[in-house]
Amino acid sequence: MQQNIVNFLDRTFFVNCLLGLLPISFILGNLAINLNTVLIIFTALYIFIRNNSNFDIVFFDKLISIYFFYILSVGIFKYAVSTQSEQDGQIIIKSITHLRYLMFYLAVRFLIGKNLINLKILFYISSLCVLFVSLDIIYQFTFGQDIFGFAGNTRRLGGPFGDELIAGGYLQRFSFFLFFAFFTFNYFEKIPKKVKFFLFCFFSVIISFALILAGNRVPFVLFLLIIFLIFFFDKNKRIYFFSLAFITITTLIILCSLNSEIRYHYAGFQKKVISLFLPFSEDKIIKFKDANNPSYNEKNYTIPYKGQNYIFASVHIKEFYSAYKTWSSNKFFGGGVKTFRYNCPKTYHNCNNHPHNYYLEILTDLGVIGFLLIVSFFILITYKSFLLQNPILSPFLFIFIGEFFPFRTTGSFFTTFNATFIFLLISIIVSILVRKDLNKNL
Numbered sequence: 001m002q003q004n005i006v007n008f009l010d011r012t013f014f015v016n017c018l019l020g021l022l023p024i025s026f027i028l029g030n031l032a033i034n035l036n037t038v039l040i041i042f043t044a045l046y047i048f049i050r051n052n053s054n055f056d057i058v059f060f061d062k063l064i065s066i067y068f069f070y071i072l073s074v075g076i077f078k079y080a081v082s083t084q085s086e087q088d089g090q091i092i093i094k095s096i097t098h099l100r101y102l103m104f105y106l107a108v109r110f111l112i113g114k115n116l117i118n119l120k121i122l123f124y125i126s127s128l129c130v131l132f133v134s135l136d137i138i139y140q141f142t143f144g145q146d147i148f149g150f151a152g153n154t155r156r157l158g159g160p161f162g163d164e165l166i167a168g169g170y171l172q173r174f175s176f177f178l179f180f181a182f183f184t185f186n187y188f189e190k191i192p193k194k195v196k197f198f199l200f201c202f203f204s205v206i207i208s209f210a211l212i213l214a215g216n217r218v219p220f221v222l223f224l225l226i227i228f229l230i231f232f233f234d235k236n237k238r239i240y241f242f243s244l245a246f247i248t249i250t251t252l253i254i255l256c257s258l259n260s261e262i263r264y265h266y267a268g269f270q271k272k273v274i275s276l277f278l279p280f281s282e283d284k285i286i287k288f289k290d291a292n293n294p295s296y297n298e299k300n301y302t303i304p305y306k307g308q309n310y311i312f313a314s315v316h317i318k319e320f321y322s323a324y325k326t327w328s329s330n331k332f333f334g335g336g337v338k339t340f341r342y343n344c345p346k347t348y349h350n351c352n353n354h355p356h357n358y359y360l361e362i363l364t365d366l367g368v369i370g371f372l373l374i375v376s377f378f379i380l381i382t383y384k385s386f387l388l389q390n391p392i393l394s395p396f397l398f399i400f401i402g403e404f405f406p407f408r409t410t411g412s413f414f415t416t417f418n419a420t421f422i423f424l425l426i427s428i429i430v431s432i433l434v435r436k437d438l439n440k441n442l
Contacts, residue, residue: 012116015043019108020121022424023129023174027160030416037104037420044107047116055110060381060430067373068102071095071337074366078336091336098337098414101423108427113435119392119428120185127178130171131203134210136160137167141213155265156215166417168216172223173399173421175207179244180395183237200240201247208248212255212262217269218409224248226402233386234394284310301350316356316409322348323355326364334367338414354412358404361413378404381426384433393432400425 018040025032047053075095111117137159140146150162159167182188182200191199211220227245231238256263285308302309303321312318325347326340335343340361344351355361362371378400385397403422411418 012118015040015047015111015116016118016121018043019111019117020125022122022420023126026170026174026417026421027129027133033416033420037100040111041100041103041107044110047114048110053110053114055106055113056434058430058434060377060433061106061109063373063377063380064105064426064430065102067370067377068099070370070373071098071366074333074370075336077333078339091339094337094414098419101419104420105423105427108424109431109434112428112431123177123181123184123395126174127181130175130178130207133159133167133170134206137210137213138206153261155261157213159210159214165214165216168211168214168219171207171211171214172216172219172226172402175211175223176226176395176399178203178207179240182240184392184395197240197243201243204244204247205251208244208251209255211248212252212266215262215265217266220266222402222405222408225405226398229398229401230394286311318350319352319356319409320360322351323357323360323364326351326355327360327367330364330367332367332369334363334365334370337365338412340364356409356411358410358413359406365414381429381433385429388433390432393429396425396429396432400429 018036021036022033025036048055072095075092079092108117112119136146136148137157140150140152140157140159145151146157146159148160148162150158150160152158156165157167158165161167161170179200182196188196211223214220224245227241227248230241231245234241252266256266286302287309301312301318303312303317304310322344323340326335326344329335329343329347340355341351341353343364355364359371359375362374366374382397382401385393403425413419413422
């Protein structure tokens with residue numbers, strides 16, 4: 001019995017099944033993501049110990065390890081100087097549990113380095129999941145509920161994610177694995193060019209339609225941004241991604257012309273973007289009716305600036321401002337992982353759980369030092385990736401750039417969904433940079 005278990009774990013298909021399940025786990029939720037991550041970590045550890053394997057630590061691994069141990073050091077320091085409240089105890093616990101993403105990163109690095117992972121699996125299962133989510137959203141739009149019975153409205157649809165309206169973000173992240181599969185694997189070279197182009201456009205229509213119906217406007221813009229980057233940097237794929245951009249924009253125009261709620265939803269986004277860049281224009285100045293006793297709306301929906309009070313043109317301006325105020329109280333080391341919800345109320349009166357921007361959240365939680373560590377790492381692997389120009393690296397690189405576009409609004413950098421996806425991307429990118437021949441025989 002024990003030997004059968006050993007033989008099973010030694011087979012590469014088991015490891016690839018675990019990796020292939022990740023796109024499905026992101027649909028199922030945090031429990032499935034955490035379970036999948038733990039299985040990958042322990043499987044890699046088992047193979048490493050049983051086979052007495054070696055693992056070459058490269059500069060990228062050292063840099064990312066320094067970042068994680070910096071997080072742990074901040075947590076320990078904050079706990080040591082704290083008043084031992086329940087909140088202070090949570091800081092060190094969260095700092096320790098966040099180390100699982102370092103273990104996950106190293107596990108994937110090890111498995112790819114030992115040639116135990118075939119990235120085809122991730123591409124193909126991601127493609128199937130993207131098509132499933134897209135068709136489910138289209139079905140939900142057509143019949144008022146998806147195949148699982150989740151109801152929707154015409155402005156934002158969650159598809160299989162139910163009430164959690166993140167389907168657009170999922171499609172924006174994973175759809176490029178489908179598009180790049182046409183150019184990455186040898187199988188597609190056997191397909192006639194006209195047939196391949198037709199299939200590419202056919203899938204483009206389905207995904208564009210679903211992405212727009214999902215109603216997540218920032219992922220939609222990032223989707224177009226990534227297409228533009230691919231068009232600009234990869235001349236061999238320009239006709240395909242020009243077609244994708246044309247199909248996406250045309251689909252948006254058609255849907256907006258046919259549905260007033262969709263038109264209003266996307267037209268309103270333009271106004272919000274403009275207001276983000278003009279937060280202190282004269283038309284936003286307001287006067288308190290009673291300066292000594294401001295009303296609830298005056299207090300919670302205005303920002304003081306240079307002796308004037310400005311009304312929020314967007315809720316995100318309030319989030320960014322609260323992040324600035326929170327960071328100002330812990331500029332160099334931050335408050336610790338996931339402490340924004342605790343530290344923000346100490347400096348500002350209208351706070352959310354996180355500031356809705358990766359960079360601002362890293363600044364508030366890890367300070368300038370932590371910010372410089374992780375941003376330096378991001379810049380370095382992006383620069384090295386452009387120098388390498390490995391075909392299989394391209395989708396991971398462009399998705400990574402879209403993920404860390406500075407001016408986007410985001411969920412929390414430290415949550416299970418985002419952190420797992422981010423360190424999956426990073427581990428694969430670094431592995432490809434280390435193993436430059438990874439694109440052979442795909």
